[in-house]
Amino acid sequence: MGFSTRAAATKAPVRKPRGEGHTRRDEILAAAQALFLEQGVRATTIRRIAERVGVSAPALYLYFKDKDAILLELCDRTFERLMRRLEDIERLPLPAAQRLRRMGEAYVRFGLEHPDEYWITFIEAAPPEEVRFTGHRSDMSDPEQPGAKGALTFAKIVGVYQALASEGVTLPYPADTCAELSWMACHGLVAALITKPDFPWSDRETLIRGMVEVSVRGIVPTL
């Protein structure tokens, strides 16, 4: 590994080379995500992320404001993926009842596939004393605000219940109340399996299919 310093252009770098293309920021996110999955969010330190990237710890602060910003960016990316999944189902030419089931199942599976991001987004979404005071008026429509995408996703479920109603099905509650109940039930399943992964729950597949049925027929028994 010669230090030719010049000319050859392909030298072994004493220091990790400058962000080649756009990779450095993504490298950090990838390393962080991997460590979150391996050791859990709480046990993952800035230094260990940096170590895996092959860079010093303060270097991360060139790309992210603080540790939570890394988490937040990860969960925002994951959140968009969830929304895309729901939109895929939204586009399918299915009766509303089937769309409801597919969406519920997709939601639960998504949460279980990305437990850390789910935790951050839907449970630990307590950006402490930040969102709590910035959002005193509910402008849920700003797509740049973290958490706004949650409302958008939620709107998709409301939409299905509205479609259901427009198909002639009588709902026992307003469409948004139905959506809240549906979502809360599925959220309960995901939250439980995530926060107590070692509890001897019943078979996962049974629970998923069971909860989807509960969250649909429990609200509209005729479906």
Added chain:
Amino acid sequence: MGFSTRAAATKAPVRKPRGEGHTRRDEILAAAQALFLEQGVRATTIRRIAERVGVSAPALYLYFKDKDAILLELCDRTFERLMRRLEDIERLPLPAAQRLRRMGEAYVRFGLEHPDEYWITFIEAAPPEEVRFTGHRSDMSDPEQPGAKGALTFAKIVGVYQALASEGVTLPYPADTCAELSWMACHGLVAALITKPDFPWSDRETLIRGMVEVSVRGIVPTL
């Protein structure tokens, strides 16, 4: 509050006096709980708990192995109060279907009345790699093991479903699976209302009664 005990007690106590009665340990728990509520679990440090108690930080280690042990004890106490409520309902001479509804409602109301403790117990209760390894042998019956009370509480709901089955009702899943689904749905409601109290949810009473119905008829439609 005289702790004269001896002679003149001449000097002002440089050190906080000995635990009067049995209070010291409870003082710590009370201070910890208060701080968990005020500033969140993550932001609450051992030092601040000690400061509020009026004692040095290492003193806490005389009563608790580490920070998580304090959290765990608080969880267990909350579990016990909830369990007593469920046992009260268990003793009522009601048809099982009614007991199921009463228990679901009691559970949700308990969570909403004590959001702080519910959060600590059922949500922020980090599985501090203790339950993670104690449970490989399935003796969930040891009442001294931390985390075991959760299983005991859960068993009460299973019991109602078993009673239901013994009344001749056909369950679509084993009794414990039914109980899990029921509990998860109710848990989803409580968790959502607690973690996002400012979200414009539908009317609380409607959601409570709605979710109780969902969690009962969603599983056994004939009830």
Added chain:
DNA sequence: ACGTTAACTTAACAACGATAACATACGAGT
């Protein structure tokens, strides 16, 4: 060749959880 800037470094800070070593007060035994 020079200066500017981006990308990264080492050094350091304050605060944290936790441990070790030392100090006091109380109760029992003699």
Added chain:
DNA sequence: ACTCGTATGTTATCGTTGTTAAGTTAACGT
């Protein structure tokens, strides 16, 4: 009444954390 062990503290300290400050190197435009 004196002593001594133990429960209950304390102060001092360690290693680690998130984060900031200040210095260093490399690349690029001129």
